[in-house]
Amino acid sequence: MQKMTIFSSFFTIASALSMPLSVTFAAALSIWTFPSHADTPDAQGDKQEQGKTLMITKGCSSCHQLTKLPAAKGLVGPPLDNMAAQSYIAGVLPNSRENLTQFLLEPQKFHADTAMPTPDITQQEARRLADYLWQE
Numbered sequence: 001m002q003k004m005t006i007f008s009s010f011f012t013i014a015s016a017l018s019m020p021l022s023v024t025f026a027a028a029l030s031i032w033t034f035p036s037h038a039d040t041p042d043a044q045g046d047k048q049e050q051g052k053t054l055m056i057t058k059g060c061s062s063c064h065q066l067t068k069l070p071a072a073k074g075l076v077g078p079p080l081d082n083m084a085a086q087s088y089i090a091g092v093l094p095n096s097r098e099n100l101t102q103f104l105l106e107p108q109k110f111h112a113d114t115a116m117p118t119p120d121i122t123q124q125e126a127r128r129l130a131d132y133l134w135q136e
């Protein structure tokens with residue numbers, strides 16, 4: 001079925017149920033826009049590209065080694081390969097994508113004596129980096 005058909009039949013059903021127009025419109029709009037929110041392979045690729053760029057522009061690559069990113073060959077911190085398979089982040093924080101995001105925003109909050117400086121990144125950039133490091 002075409003989107004337009006779904007869209008207009010939604011209005012027909014909603015008016016039959018006498019839903020207020022604003023509610024109907026919001027609901028119809030969320031159905032309408034839903035597919036564009038899903039991560040297409042292209043959008044995934046863009047996010048990976050952003051993660052890769054951040055690794056370099058935010059200085060991570062000068063302290064960390066990462067095989068899939070040849071420019072990252074720093075030896076100040078541990079290599080970041082296979083991050084998704086590791087049990088703990090910095091040996092102290094149970095590993096998950098969310099915890100990794102939090103760690104990147106404020107490493108010293110989780111490991112007070114860590115030699116890793118607090119990166120100058122936003123929440124969204126931390127999430128991109130965590131996603132990039134989790135990707136095999």
Ligand code: HEC
Nearest residue numbers: 058059060063076077078089090091111114115116119129
């Ligand atoms: C000045 C050097 C330095 C910079 C810059 C730096 N780190 Fe680190 N990083 C470290 C050190 C040292 C550790 C080990 C910290 C610890 O164990 O507490 C570490 C730990 C980590 C860990 C945990 C690794 C593990 O095996 O548990 C991750 C993930 C990480 N860094 C990612 C990043 C990212 C992403 C950036 C860029 C936003 C970055 N680091 C920038 C030095 C650095």
